[in-house]
Amino acid sequence: MNSSPENTGEMQISGRRLSSVVRSIGRHRVLSVLVILFFFPFILPYEALAVNILIYGLFALGFNMVFGYLGMLSFGHAAFFGIGSYATGIAMVHFGVPWLPAILLGILGAGLIAMIMGAMAIRTTGIYFAMVTLALAQCVYYLIYQMEEWSGGEDGLTGVKAGDIDLGFATFSLFDPTVKYYFMYVFVGGAIFFFSRILASPFGAILEAIRENENRARACGYNVSLTKWTAFVISGLFCGLAGALNAIHLSVVPIDSLHYHMSGQAVIMSLLGGMGTFFGPFVGAFAFLMLEDVITLLTTHWQLFVGVIFMIFVLFFPKGVWGSILHWVSR
Amino acid sequence: MTADETGTPEMLRADNITMMFGGFTALSNINVSFPEGRLTAIIGPNGAGKSTLFNLLSGAFPPSAGKIFFKGKEITGVSQHAFARMGIAKSFQITNIFPQITALENVRVAIQAMTCRFNVWTPRSKFKEMTDEAASLLEMVGLHQHHHRLASNLAHGEQRALEIALALACNPCLLLLDEPTAGMSPEETSTMMDLITDLASTRTVILVEHKMKLVMGISNHLIVLHHGEFLAEGTPDDIRSNDEVKRVYLGQGAH
Amino acid sequence: MSSITLDLFALQLFTGLALGSIFVLLAIGLSLIFGLLNVVNFAHGAFYMIGAYAGVFFLGLTGNFWVTLLAVPLTVAVLGLGVERFLVRPLYGRGIDYPLLLTFGLALALVEVVRILFGLEGVPFDTPEALRGAANLGFGYFPIYRLFIIAVTAVLVTGLWLFIEKTSYGLIIRAGALDTEIVRVLGIDISKVWLVVFAIGTAIAGLAGVLSAPMRSVIPDMGTTVLVEAFVVTVVGGMGSLVGAVVAGLLVGVVVSMTSLFWPDMADLSMFALMAAVLMVRPQGLFGKTGGLG
Numbered sequence: 001m002n003s004s005p006e007n008t009g010e011m012q013i014s015g016r017r018l019s020s021v022v023r024s025i026g027r028h029r030v031l032s033v034l035v036i037l038f039f040f041p042f043i044l045p046y047e048a049l050a051v052n053i054l055i056y057g058l059f060a061l062g063f064n065m066v067f068g069y070l071g072m073l074s075f076g077h078a079a080f081f082g083i084g085s086y087a088t089g090i091a092m093v094h095f096g097v098p099w100l101p102a103i104l105l106g107i108l109g110a111g112l113i114a115m116i117m118g119a120m121a122i123r124t125t126g127i128y129f130a131m132v133t134l135a136l137a138q139c140v141y142y143l144i145y146q147m148e149e150w151s152g153g154e155d156g157l158t159g160v161k162a163g164d165i166d167l168g169f170a171t172f173s174l175f176d177p178t179v180k181y182y183f184m185y186v187f188v189g190g191a192i193f194f195f196s197r198i199l200a201s202p203f204g205a206i207l208e209a210i211r212e213n214e215n216r217a218r219a220c221g222y223n224v225s226l227t228k229w230t231a232f233v234i235s236g237l238f239c240g241l242a243g244a245l246n247a248i249h250l251s252v253v254p255i256d257s258l259h260y261h262m263s264g265q266a267v268i269m270s271l272l273g274g275m276g277t278f279f280g281p282f283v284g285a286f287a288f289l290m291l292e293d294v295i296t297l298l299t300t301h302w303q304l305f306v307g308v309i310f311m312i313f314v315l316f317f318p319k320g321v322w323g324s325i326l327h328w329v330s331r
Numbered sequence: 332m333t334a335d336e337t338g339t340p341e342m343l344r345a346d347n348i349t350m351m352f353g354g355f356t357a358l359s360n361i362n363v364s365f366p367e368g369r370l371t372a373i374i375g376p377n378g379a380g381k382s383t384l385f386n387l388l389s390g391a392f393p394p395s396a397g398k399i400f401f402k403g404k405e406i407t408g409v410s411q412h413a414f415a416r417m418g419i420a421k422s423f424q425i426t427n428i429f430p431q432i433t434a435l436e437n438v439r440v441a442i443q444a445m446t447c448r449f450n451v452w453t454p455r456s457k458f459k460e461m462t463d464e465a466a467s468l469l470e471m472v473g474l475h476q477h478h479h480r481l482a483s484n485l486a487h488g489e490q491r492a493l494e495i496a497l498a499l500a501c502n503p504c505l506l507l508l509d510e511p512t513a514g515m516s517p518e519e520t521s522t523m524m525d526l527i528t529d530l531a532s533t534r535t536v537i538l539v540e541h542k543m544k545l546v547m548g549i550s551n552h553l554i555v556l557h558h559g560e561f562l563a564e565g566t567p568d569d570i571r572s573n574d575e576v577k578r579v580y581l582g583q584g585a586h
Numbered sequence: 587m588s589s590i591t592l593d594l595f596a597l598q599l600f601t602g603l604a605l606g607s608i609f610v611l612l613a614i615g616l617s618l619i620f621g622l623l624n625v626v627n628f629a630h631g632a633f634y635m636i637g638a639y640a641g642v643f644f645l646g647l648t649g650n651f652w653v654t655l656l657a658v659p660l661t662v663a664v665l666g667l668g669v670e671r672f673l674v675r676p677l678y679g680r681g682i683d684y685p686l687l688l689t690f691g692l693a694l695a696l697v698e699v700v701r702i703l704f705g706l707e708g709v710p711f712d713t714p715e716a717l718r719g720a721a722n723l724g725f726g727y728f729p730i731y732r733l734f735i736i737a738v739t740a741v742l743v744t745g746l747w748l749f750i751e752k753t754s755y756g757l758i759i760r761a762g763a764l765d766t767e768i769v770r771v772l773g774i775d776i777s778k779v780w781l782v783v784f785a786i787g788t789a790i791a792g793l794a795g796v797l798s799a800p801m802r803s804v805i806p807d808m809g810t811t812v813l814v815e816a817f818v819v820t821v822v823g824g825m826g827s828l829v830g831a832v833v834a835g836l837l838v839g840v841v842v843s844m845t846s847l848f849w850p851d852m853a854d855l856s857m858f859a860l861m862a863a864v865l866m867v868r869p870q871g872l873f874g875k876t877g878g879l880g
Contacts, residue, residue: 073683120862123869127626127682128825131817132865138814139858146851200454202447209440212429219389219427221415221444221501230449260814264690271687301702307695314688315676 019329029278030196034189037282040181047177049293053285054181054188055246056269060281061195062238063266068276069199070231071211075263076117076133079140080110080236082258084243089157089253090150099162103187103244110240111233113140118232122225134260141258157253174248184245191241196278198234207231211276239266268310274323283322339366341403342505342535343388343419348397350383350559357383358559361397365505370531372538372546375556376579382424382509384556385539389421389507390414401505415444420503422494424510424539430483434474434493437482438465441500465500472496472526488519495526505535512545524549543580547571555579593725598847599840600723604732606839607739611794612816613823613831614746615787621763621826622783624682625674629689630816631809632696633788637662637795638804639700642709651714655796662792663785670784675777693809700806711799735797742790743832750828759783763826818861824874834872 025032040050063077087109091097121132144151165172172179209217218224247253273284296302344364350357358380393408429437442461472492512520528549540546547567555562619627640661644654677684713731720727750756762769769776823834838857846853
């Protein structure tokens with residue numbers, strides 16, 4: 001690069017300033033995300049998009065534990081998202097369960113499915129895992145599809161209404177998009193905090209060790225299969241929460257929540273944002289949903305763009321948006 | 332359980348071990364025992380079955396037939412991850428470290444395996460003892476200047492040293508090393524050999540090597556394998572004067 | 587009374603074999619690609635779908651089913667060549683997940699391209715005249731076209747087996763599946779082998795697509811469900827095993843067919859139940875091994 005000394009100096013200084021900003025964001029990662037997400041509704045054109053980014057960001061976050069940190073490609077996470085939605089929805093629609101216990105049921109339901117799927121899938125290794133998880137999740141899809149009286153079958157589950165949130169000292173209506181956003185924000189924020197704690201814990205270190213060298217981790221004394229299963233279940237819990245929130249957000253649970261294309265969305269958003277990074281999932285969800293918003297204004301063939309953009313990232317930007325930024329900054 | 336006439340307790344024993352891979356017999360009817368405190372080297376020409384025996388003794392997979400005992404208790408078929416917890420550690424022939432993690436963290440996570448496997452809440456930074464212990468292990472293997480370097484960025488010899496540090500993390504009473512000097516320069520080899528001798532003074536060590544000259548110098552005892560069968564065992568002097576061993580190694584480029 | 591049930595049973599068995607034949611074709615292609623290239627082709631369903639649409643195109647162009655049957659695998663093979671050479675090959679060094687991810691993105695793009703070219707509605711594909719009607723098998727009348735599918739699959743499997751086991755090129759493929767380095771050291775350009783194998787694998791998927799076209803609706807989404815079925819069969823049979831692909835394909839076909847006779851609601855789920863059982867008992871699949879092709 002033929003630039004004069006002053007120019008290079010300027011570039012260096014602004015580069016250094018940017019990298020120090022990125023570094024301090026990294027150190028206070030939970031706070032950074034919470035602050036940015038707090039002001040989201042004011043930055044984005046409309047609240048529904050903001051809510052979607054929250055929910056899908058959480059979905060990608062949970063998925064990232066298994067994909068980015070543990071290094072296992074699962075194509076079955078739609079099962080957790082979907083069961084989270086259906087469990088919450090069915091509880092509210094068929095059993096009149098209030099929203100808070102319903103959300104808990106969604107989380108637990110997803111966790112249960114993750115335990116069963118995990119027990120069957122963890123015994124497989126490598127790329128096999130992707131196939132098995134996809135097939136197992138699709139099995140869940142067919143099961144729910146068949147249970148028409150409970151799930152609504154092909155039409156999905158309708159009538160999931162949280163109504164008003166009565167906190168005793170004040171009542172909020174979820175019909176107000178801003179209220180709905182901050183309602184979701186509380187849950188997602190909490191989840192982000194827990195996720196961060198897990199990553200910073202001894203368990204978090206084991207995940208990365210397994211990703212780096214499974215055999216070595218085993219030789220050091222770690223029960224790798226059990227650890228993988230545990231991470232899978234924890235991941236399922238986070239994705240289940242995302243699904244539960246989605247049911248309340250949409251007031252319906254579409255059957256496609258369980259389809260492997262939903263699993264694919266988690267994969268795409270994680271890779272787009274940056275696998276194995278803390279901010280990656282939300283950056284990925286943001287990028288994906290914004291792109292979808294913009295492109296669907298121009299054409300109905302959004303899926304073509306998704307496919308091509310994803311292939312471009314796989315080929316040329318595997319670190320994703322945030323991952324590439326981090327990589328550039330650390331140079 | 333005593334291993335020999337001197338009454339030394341037996342650390343590890345393999346009874347009638349046979350290992351078959353498909354139709355191929357890698358080891359047949361191996362009976363070996365390793366008393367406590369001894370540095371034993373398993374040697375033999377290429378294809379003798381040394382690596383297979385190493386893998387069996389270190390828990391990588393169970394034997395097709397036969398039993399393995401550790402301190403008198405049978406451990407045949409016990410899963411790999413239980414070995415470190417029993418106090419048996421190994422290093423691999425092909426460097427097996429955690430590449431995209433710093434050297435310090437490599438050792439720290441190995442130390443963590445002994446105490447904290449499912450803690451999902453407490454921040455790691457609270458466990459200062461582990462980091463301190465990791466630092467002292469790195470110092471022992473000569474890597475104290477490389478704490479914060481990514482393991483993949485270390486030189487080959489440094490990675491082999493890190494390999495040893497990882498094995499030491501579980502405070503093992505039995506250490507199994509598979510060709511620890513593989514790919515090392517003469518100076519690195521000599522440093523490694525000093526380290527191993529040092530370690531052998533406080534632990535039982537089993538070494539697999541194909542460089543005869545190296546092991547002759549530091550071992551107390553040698554076991555020679557040939558074509559998957561037991562050939563001979565004894566002190567370095569015994570083996571040096573063993574005609575059969577000499578015949579087997581003749582033309583193999585013994586050095 | 588019992589003879590009627592037995593006849594029905596036998597008929598349903600044959601239906602299962604016909605269904606299973608399609609599964610066999612899909613699983614063989616997948617296993618072939620995985621065995622040599624270590625790539626799980628998530629676009630396999632898309633190639634199947636493209637085979638069906640290529641069939642529609644060639645049938646419309648030539649009016650001749652037999653020419654179509656030849657042209658489709660060739661066309662899909664060409665597409666497969668391009669995909670391997672330009673999209674998948676750059677990813678080989680990178681890590682086992684990347685080719686898989688790429689093929690996933692490819693599948694999304696291919697489906698949408700077909701939607702753009704052919705629209706969202708299904709396209710008709712008539713059973714060829716010569717193969718219409720039913721044959722009396724002794725225990726009942728069975729569609730000739732389905733017998734044809736079983737026959738084509740049998741011929742293809744035999745031909746493929748002969749190719750892989752008996753020819754020197756097949757030997758190279760088998761060796762390459764076990765150890766890429768050795769093949770390279772022997773001076774053989776392994777990248778050409780990859781090309782060929784990927785092309786063959788996708789071509790067989792395309793063939794399965796055009797064979798299915800008279801029986802299923804030809805819609806852009808037809809590959810989406812089929813991919814899952816192909817995966818289930820592969821998990822049951824064992825990845826990378828051609829014997830496993832054949833046995834598992836037929837087994838799954840028969841299981842699904844039989845279940846739809848006795849317990850119709852559970853027909854879709856029966857293959858998953860089989861897969862779950864195999865996973866619990868033998869996670870590597872009935873014929874699976876850790877390496878090689880066979």
